[in-house]
Amino acid sequence: MSDLPSEGLALEARDLVAGYEPGLPIVRGASVAARPGEVVAVLGPNGSGKSTLVKAIVGLVPVAAGTVRLFGREITGLPAHRFVREGLAYVPQAENVFARLTVRENLELAAAVLPGPRRHERIEAQYRLFPDVGRLRALPAGRLSGGQRQMLAVARALVVEPRVLILDEPSAGLAPRLAAVVFDTLRTVRALGVTVVLVEQNARAALALADRAMVLVEGRDRVTGPAAGFLDVAEVARLYLGGLGARAR
Amino acid sequence: MTWIPFLVDGLLLGSTIALGAVGLTLTYSILGFANFTHGDLITWGAYFVLSLLLASTAATGSGLGQLGALSFGWPFLAALVVAMLLTGALGLLLDRVLFRPLRQHGTQIVLVIASFGASLALRYGLAFLYGPEPAYYTRDIQLAGPIVPGLPAVRATPNQLFVLGLTAVLVVGLHLLLTRTTLGRAMRAVSENPTLARVVGVDPQAVVRWTWLLGGALAAVGGAFVGLTVQVRPWLGFDLLLPLFAAAILGGVGSVYGAVLGGLLLGLAEALAVPLVGAEYRAAVAFAVLLAVLVVRPRGLLGVRE
């Protein structure tokens, strides 16, 4: 999304090259940007590098080239545990709660980066926002259903009042009914004014929520545009419905 | 009632195993590898106490001191605290020079193999420094007295009761640490899912450092117990390694209470096996228990399914 001016962006990843092994990049020069308060959907077929792109942004995959800026401040290559302190929270796709910790302990763990007096207040705020999470606070997170886990994972990310939240396929593997609950959760997040980068397979549901969208193919960003009518753009249709993206729908 | 002495014996032995197994289960689950140096950290703790006692005796002329019916006093307790710090520091040093660099490139298995090397160096380092002969904190012989009114067969020495009591205190303390503090939750988080722990802001290096420190300190107490109730030898901790692994795995790796339960059960099994198979095969009991758990229920009694 190099079409946006860098000024005033909440999150800007520019020309990222990243991968697990040196010399074998999975992300091969991808850019993504989000203005404050915006929801940006990152779409693309399976194996296009969407997950690797966001993992590179939050320091879980080594970045070989490119920069990541948060409100203008460069944060490329920080150790992964530093990002929440910078105001960037991330919810991974799978195994995103601590199953052996209780719901409450999951939230307390995240709240540990806050100053002491604010921790309790921020946890209570999540209970109000997600009454289900509050109701289940004493249970080990491993006992929660798939949808409840996603809700807890999002609540845990919100505990630190992040300025930017990155979500990696929050509806993956969920039954349609539960996926709908997750998208309701994301609407709640959106209403808080948090900037969101949402990686999704389910393009329609994501676009219904997003302000803008991009398509990633083979580790590169190919099309960027407003979410409304995004699927009608000829190139998106070609990338998605052509050979590369046939499975994605 | 002839089995009662064995029962008491088993509980006492079990408490030492339990304490060692608690430290082992903690480091096993958080550091993520079977650490063969844990036994040798126990030995180093025992020798740190010995050296500090020798030094204080040389400096002040007083020995272990005396507290009530116990055969030791404040000098011993002070030496124990310092030894805990020193053994923790030794664990940190090992991590800094060996395990941390390997962790950045290798897998769990490389760490286990590295721990063979570190274990050899630690154990035989003590044999070089102190010689292979056994040493004693005190030459005093304590008599075992009845401890339960109406059950004269239940006998223990005051030192043994101290060992039991301190084990209980440390286990409860560790449980509170793990469940009530930020550090404890972070340790449990790293043990379950290190990557997710980083994502929520836990610095894994800091947790690993604390784990070595705690594991070393607990090991030192275990070593001091053996020194207090038996004797100090360069092999004392290494010889405990198999029972410790058996207890930790029996309880379920990562579970503190599981390790305590595993330790006590193992101590009882060893003691009760004595009349059956003879004292000389006592050590094989740990192996039998280990094998049975691994085959029947590898996640242990209180462990969580992977």
Place this chain on the structure above:
Amino acid sequence: MIADVGAYLVFFLVVALYYALLCLGLNLQWGVTGLFNVGVAGFVAVGAYASALLTGPDSPEHWGGLGLPVAVGWAGAAGVAGLCALLVGAVTLRLREDYLAIATFGIAVTIQLVALNFTRLTNGPFGIVQIPRPFAGWSETPVGRNALYLGLVVLVVATTYVGLERLVRSPWGRVLRGIREDEVVAAALGKSPARYRLEAFVLGAMVMGIAGAIYAHFVGFVAPEDFLPILTFQVWTMLVVGGSGSNRGALAGGVLVWGLWSASGALVAALLPPAMQARGAPLQVVLIGIVLALVLLYRPRGLFGEEAVVSRHVRT
């Protein structure tokens, strides 16, 4: 003087090849198949005792002493060690690798305990003495006898080396490597990983058993303290130094680390004050431990380790 050097060289080489043979056995299990065996000393002990009891003279102190030919003893050593491995492996090989390590460690401890306490069979701490030495009637001098023995050992090690080289390059060996790299894929190809792993485990243990017999018949007596856990860790150090996955590395590691051990013994003897001489041996072990750590840190492939092993043990 020259005769002394020659005698020492023969002694040195026999022991070096004993270790090299152990490394070959461990390499088949760990380097090729990925079985984390920390019970090497146990299988060596079983082989040593088996051959000693089969070939030794009748003794009032213990059972055995069948007076059979040495060749039968060595075959028995391989057989009994293999049988042990079969029993143990059938139960433990399906375990996670770190649990397999702890379980095999326990096996070695238990075997040592049996050697120490099952007096009727092993004569306890006193061990088995008067184990027949091959070539006793062939040479006037011990040096000549040892030289002939060295020849036999060279033959055994060379045969084992060639045999293992051919095996690991055979279809069987390729399946082993396949299982090590990806058990699921190997299973999908219709190969039963459990069976192949067990075969490799047993074969490796048989090699270790023969090594134990070589040791027993060279020294002439065996006792429990010859098979302490430290032996296992020494062999591991040798294999890591030589490079696991490579038979050439296994041979080189065995000879090299034994050379280092001998040299450090001389050095320690020269440097330590007389009162400290008895503490020299522990210092040598400390050195072995440090060598293992240093090789893992600075040259994880060892001298001849194969690339595939590295990629498997290095996080990607």
